[in-house]
Amino acid sequence: xxxxxxxxxxxxxxxxxxxxxxxxxxxxxxxxxxxxxxxxxxxxxxxxxxxxxxxxxxxxxxxxxxxxxxxxxxxxxxxxxxxxxxxxxxxxxxxxxxxxxxxxxxxxxxxxxxxxxxxxxxxxxxxxxxxxxxxxxxxxxxxxxxxxxxxxxxxxxxxxxxxxxxxxxxxxxxxxxxxxxxxxxxxxxxxxxxxxxxxxxxxxxxxxxxxxxxxxxxxxxxxxxxxxxxxxxxxxxxxxxxxxxxxxxxxxxxxxxxxxxxxxxxxxxxxxxxxxxxxxxxxxxxxxxxxxxxxxxxxxxxxxxxxxxxxxxxxxxxxxxxxxxxxxxxxxxxxxxxxxxxxxxxxxxxxxxxxxxxxxxxxxxxxxxxxxxxxxxxxxxxxxxxxxxxxxxxxxxxxxxxxxxxxxxxxxxxxxxxxxxxxxxxxxxxxxxxx
Amino acid sequence: xxxxxxxxxxxxxxxxxxxxxxxxxxxxxxxxxxxxxxxxxxxxxxxxxxxxxxxxxxxxxxxxxxxxxxxxxxxxxxxxxxxxxxxxxxxxxxxxxxxxxxxxxxxxxxxxxxxxxxxxxxxxxxxxxxxxxxxxxxxxxxxxxxxxxxxxxxxxxxxxxxxxxxxxxxxxxxxxxxxxxxxxxxxxxxxxxxxxxxxxxxxxxxxxxxxxxxxxxxxxxxxxxxxxxxxxxxxxxxxxxxxxxxxxxxxxxxxxxxxxxxxxxxxxxxxxxxxxxxxxxxxxxxxxxxxxxxxxxxxxxxxxxxxxxxxxxxxxxxxxxxxxxxxxxxxxxxxxxxxxxxxxxxxxxxxxxxxxxxxxxxxxxxxxxxxxxxxxxxxxxxxxxxxxxxxxxxxxxxxxxxxxxxxxxxxxxxxxxxxxxxxxxxxxxxxxxxx
Numbered sequence: 001x002x003x004x005x006x007x008x009x010x011x012x013x014x015x016x017x018x019x020x021x022x023x024x025x026x027x028x029x030x031x032x033x034x035x036x037x038x039x040x041x042x043x044x045x046x047x048x049x050x051x052x053x054x055x056x057x058x059x060x061x062x063x064x065x066x067x068x069x070x071x072x073x074x075x076x077x078x079x080x081x082x083x084x085x086x087x088x089x090x091x092x093x094x095x096x097x098x099x100x101x102x103x104x105x106x107x108x109x110x111x112x113x114x115x116x117x118x119x120x121x122x123x124x125x126x127x128x129x130x131x132x133x134x135x136x137x138x139x140x141x142x143x144x145x146x147x148x149x150x151x152x153x154x155x156x157x158x159x160x161x162x163x164x165x166x167x168x169x170x171x172x173x174x175x176x177x178x179x180x181x182x183x184x185x186x187x188x189x190x191x192x193x194x195x196x197x198x199x200x201x202x203x204x205x206x207x208x209x210x211x212x213x214x215x216x217x218x219x220x221x222x223x224x225x226x227x228x229x230x231x232x233x234x235x236x237x238x239x240x241x242x243x244x245x246x247x248x249x250x251x252x253x254x255x256x257x258x259x260x261x262x263x264x265x266x267x268x269x270x271x272x273x274x275x276x277x278x279x280x281x282x283x284x285x286x287x288x289x290x291x292x293x294x295x296x297x298x299x300x301x302x303x304x305x306x307x308x309x310x311x312x313x314x315x316x317x318x319x320x321x322x323x324x325x326x327x328x329x330x331x332x333x334x335x336x337x338x339x340x341x342x343x344x345x346x347x348x349x350x351x352x353x354x355x356x357x358x359x360x361x362x363x364x365x366x367x368x369x370x371x372x373x374x375x376x377x378x379x380x381x382x383x384x385x386x387x388x389x390x391x392x393x394x395x396x397x398x399x400x401x402x403x404x405x406x407x408x409x410x411x412x413x414x415x416x417x418x419x420x421x422x423x424x425x426x427x428x429x430x431x432x433x434x435x
Numbered sequence: 436x437x438x439x440x441x442x443x444x445x446x447x448x449x450x451x452x453x454x455x456x457x458x459x460x461x462x463x464x465x466x467x468x469x470x471x472x473x474x475x476x477x478x479x480x481x482x483x484x485x486x487x488x489x490x491x492x493x494x495x496x497x498x499x500x501x502x503x504x505x506x507x508x509x510x511x512x513x514x515x516x517x518x519x520x521x522x523x524x525x526x527x528x529x530x531x532x533x534x535x536x537x538x539x540x541x542x543x544x545x546x547x548x549x550x551x552x553x554x555x556x557x558x559x560x561x562x563x564x565x566x567x568x569x570x571x572x573x574x575x576x577x578x579x580x581x582x583x584x585x586x587x588x589x590x591x592x593x594x595x596x597x598x599x600x601x602x603x604x605x606x607x608x609x610x611x612x613x614x615x616x617x618x619x620x621x622x623x624x625x626x627x628x629x630x631x632x633x634x635x636x637x638x639x640x641x642x643x644x645x646x647x648x649x650x651x652x653x654x655x656x657x658x659x660x661x662x663x664x665x666x667x668x669x670x671x672x673x674x675x676x677x678x679x680x681x682x683x684x685x686x687x688x689x690x691x692x693x694x695x696x697x698x699x700x701x702x703x704x705x706x707x708x709x710x711x712x713x714x715x716x717x718x719x720x721x722x723x724x725x726x727x728x729x730x731x732x733x734x735x736x737x738x739x740x741x742x743x744x745x746x747x748x749x750x751x752x753x754x755x756x757x758x759x760x761x762x763x764x765x766x767x768x769x770x771x772x773x774x775x776x777x778x779x780x781x782x783x784x785x786x787x788x789x790x791x792x793x794x795x796x797x798x799x800x801x802x803x804x805x806x807x808x809x810x811x812x813x814x815x816x817x818x819x820x821x822x823x824x825x826x827x828x829x830x831x832x833x834x835x836x837x838x839x840x841x842x843x844x845x846x847x848x849x850x851x852x853x854x855x856x857x858x859x860x861x862x863x864x865x866x867x868x869x870x
Contacts, residue, residue, distance in 0.1 A: 027585060131582065292745040293735065293746075296574075296734065310583065314585055325762045
């Protein structure tokens, strides 16, 4: 095998694909030193091979017939970077069927079809790597699967949607409203024209599903994760958070207790001096709490062409080293044997106990606070702080309440009841607190 | 091989050894699920097998004759946790010679004898892993060797001495003097009775040598790294730092430009809103700047029985997975072929360009500031801020100067010249600034 190059084929040449091309060509020498053999991109499969592209890719590499790359016996690794689910899944399955190792950055694909693909990889005795699917360039899955593998994870707290974190950071730092910050994110390329996938928390939920699958060796559909986005967070909430010593972040949270897994994505208040609170702009971070290692955080760029490509190339290097060493499947995709995967036992959201920030929007008249506190107390919700300051136009005012640990079920009941009161002029804002 | 246990031998049962024993016994089931086969500790080599110990270790496991574990053909992995260099090195070489894979947490051993051991591992075709040697439980070496392997690293900034970070944090938060904070660290077990190894920066320099070796595929003796500790940092400096928007940390820094490596350990002022500034108490963090991935930070517990043991067990899991997959040496100890290692080309400290914080301790009389600024200007050192406030007893005063980018060589000349002035009553403090 010595010095014989390892040949790969890429499917897709968009943002991430271009980054992968750049790294593999610009770092050719470095990679050869680190792997022991050179990596050669033999094929790049794209829909329109004749399209003008900024990269100087030899025409002879470009191919539109994807099947031809699966049939090429020289190809050892297929890198799927086309995005989408249905077609991408077909290609990954075909690649595995033809005994190719697969690298993908496709989080939706892994979140939705992971289990099927892991079984196919197992059957083909080939590697399936997807480091770039969570946290972009941050080697977060590898840390989980290898470095921290001696630990049971008590909890995972993750900032894994760069768009949401960028918007929340801008809102706070520039004292902007949500809609203004969203437009800025769009103009800078940190948010899509249709941003709903990011700002509704769906992207974060898909990534959390992958983290949970790997951390606990379970199958978990992203749609079973309780998911709230940042749309309902106002500048006012960020300002109140600061007053109480908190920052608001869109957190993806998993906790494991007695075999049950808590899984949720929602805006969360966290102490302003915590490491996660220091994660600014479009950056991502994942905080693992392992039973032996304690709190371990990984931070970096969660998106973008080059950071994401860096993670894809990390996977290519791992597989290439294994090929050179004459082994495949040294590590299963999730770090555990795929046959041992079982459906996750998810704790219903109703069972959650948390501290809460509640902002009631009320007309300022006598008895309002008495009524609110009475309803909360009837539902065993104990108050730790109350804050009311000044007036808005028309005698409207925000009453902010922080609670001690309370049951989510009771909280939701209380909010419904309070929202029905005549003095409430707009729905109550609820943000959970993690200390 | 299926389900046949992998048998290991441990040398040493101190702080880290006890932690490793705990993880391997308490997480037995979890590890078997993650590796595919159970891990069994067959031997624990200690100097006094009959000594009373808190752990319930079967007497039949304990052995005082270390040679017997090398001669046992069933042992596949030897875990060296005795510490020290001379004896530990002998054991590691013996283990490799007898075809055992080796895991060690011994930073001094790797920093001082790494090259020789890597060659021995290569010859034996066995793995030599040492994740725990840098950053305790944080999987920092694995990230460097695998996840970020597609990058050339522009720089590494590391807080890798927990003792120093604890002392600096205490000084700042409790407004304590160095000596008081040191005593507190000692009483809490965060500093040794003789703390010089930690507070003089030697421990950090050894770890930086390992990081540099892995990042750049070079050999670098720790004693070639410019090393300053935190002893000369006073509470006053931390207070001034805050005034200018900085925090003071003991940083281990490596930068690579045009094939030359800058390597230094010293107290450093960093922006107070940076991720590294948020690293409190005894925690560690390493910030990599890769040419494609950008800034990536790993944070966690850099010492202690269980975090360090977590890293050791991560290494054991990696090797065990490789054994199960029928491969050894999938990844070379430094991530590059040991034959390609060459001595590091270190940039002389004199060549450094940096911004500086200077605190002159002078008698308050007319012309002092004029003389200081004149000397600085003669040496092409341009000032960005000056601060002088109030008096100390006897007309003594601190004059604080922040410089623009200046040459280290000129700075040192200026300080010598200024320290010779009659108005200077105590040596000038210099802290480098990284923005």
